[in-house]
Amino acid sequence: MLIIMKIETMNISLPTPLKVYVQQRVKRDGYGNISEYMRELIRGDQKKKAKERLENLLLEGMDGPTSPMTKADWDEMHQRLNIAAAQKKQSTSKSRSK
Numbered sequence: 001m002l003i004i005m006k007i008e009t010m011n012i013s014l015p016t017p018l019k020v021y022v023q024q025r026v027k028r029d030g031y032g033n034i035s036e037y038m039r040e041l042i043r044g045d046q047k048k049k050a051k052e053r054l055e056n057l058l059l060e061g062m063d064g065p066t067s068p069m070t071k072a073d074w075d076e077m078h079q080r081l082n083i084a085a086a087q088k089k090q091s092t093s094k095s096r097s098k
Contacts, residue, residue, distance in 0.1 A: 014022065022034060031037045 022037060025031070026034055026037050029037070031040075
């Protein structure tokens, strides 16, 4: 399934040293343009924030009540992981075939 997102324009103001830095990174790292560089920075920030949220949830879980894992718990976990892996494999193969 191909998802088409509307592209919006956003203008930013930078001091000259930051503008020069961005232009150098774009040229040196092989970005097609400044927008590609900025999108990568934003996606990296999104991943960082998602990781922080996950870490906080894990810490909350560690502080909460605990119970021993049963065989049924492990079986359910394995089943969920197998389903997730199959879905990821399927989506990867679909994106490569396009």
